[in-house]
Amino acid sequence: MLSRTAESVFGIGRSVERADGTARLLDVHLQLLNEEPWIEEDLACRSLLGVLGASVPDDERLTRADVLGMLAVDRHNAASIAYSLGAAREDARRAREFVSTELWECLNTTRARMPRKVASDKVHEFFGWVRERSALAVGIIESTTSHDETWNFFTLGRSIERADLTARLLASRMLTEVAGPSWTTILRSCGAYEPYLHTHRGVPSARTAAEFLLLDPSFPRSVLFSVRRAEQCLREVEAATERAGTEDDAQHLLGGIRSSLEAAPVAAILEDLPSRMEQVRQATTEVSDAIRARYFPTDAAPSWAGGR
Known part of the structure; x- marks a missing residue:
C-alpha cells in the first residue's frame, strides 16, 4: 500500500x-x-x-x-x-x-x-x-x-480519535465543575450510559464513571480500550510492512499512555482529572504526528542510489 x-x-x-x-x-x-x-x-x-x-x-x-x-x-x-x-x-x-x-x-x-x-x-x-x-x-x-493494512489503518485512525475525544470530554472544565452536567450526562455523551449500568448497576458516581470511561477493558469507547486497540493495529502494520523491531515513536507514546492509566490509582487520576486528560489528549496528538512521520512522509528529500 x-x-x-x-x-x-x-x-x-x-x-x-x-x-x-x-x-x-x-x-x-x-x-x-x-x-x-x-x-x-x-x-x-x-x-x-x-x-x-x-x-x-x-x-x-x-x-x-x-x-x-x-x-x-x-x-x-x-x-x-x-x-x-x-x-x-x-x-x-x-x-x-x-x-x-x-x-x-x-x-x-x-x-x-x-x-x-x-x-x-x-x-x-x-x-x-x-x-x-x-x-x-x-x-x-x-x-x-480483510483484516490487512487497510483495516488496520482505518481502525488505527478510529481508535486514536476515540481516545482523544473521550479525553477531551473528561478534561473539559464544564464537565468537572460542580455546576456542570452530571456523570450520567457524561456517560450518555460517550454512548456509555447503558453499558455502564450493565457493569455497575447503580447511579453513576465520579469514581465509578471515570473508571469506566478510562479503564474498562471491554467497553470500546474507553481510553484504555482505544489505546490497546491502536497498539495492536500498529504492531500488525509493522509486521505487514517488515518494520518490526525498528524504532517506533508512536508505539512508545501509546505504551506510555497505557502504562500511566494502568499504574495510577483511580482516586489519583480524579484528583487532577483535567490535567491528566490533557496529557492523554496531547499524547494522542503526538501519536498521530509520529504515525504520519513514519508511514505518511510528505516532505522527505529525494534520494538516489548509484548516481553522482
Missing part, C-alpha cells in the same frame, strides 16, 4: 469517528440545554466548542443555534460534522483502489445528503442519522474488508 493511500484510509477512520463522536456529544448537551433552562447557555456553548477544538468567538453571546451551525453543518469548520463527513468522502476518493464499492457509495451518499441547515425540531433526528451513517461505514469495513 502506498503511503498516500494508507494516509487516506487512516483519515477515513478518524473522520468517521469524529463525526459520530461529535453527533453524540452535541445530541446529549443540546438536549440538556433544552431541558434545563437554568443552565448558562453562553458558558455551556463555549465549553462545547472548546471540547471539540473549535475556535470560540470572544465578542458575542453564543446560543445553541450558533453551536449547531458551527459544529454540525458548517462545511468550512474543521471541527464540524459536515466537514468530517466531507473529509471522509474525499479520502475515500483518493484511496478508491483500496476502498470497497459499498464503503465508497456509503460515504458518497452521506456527503451528498448532508443538510446545510437543520430545523430546530429535527435536531435529534439529524444526530441519529449521523450516528447511523457512521455505524454503516464502520459495519461495511468490519464485514467486507
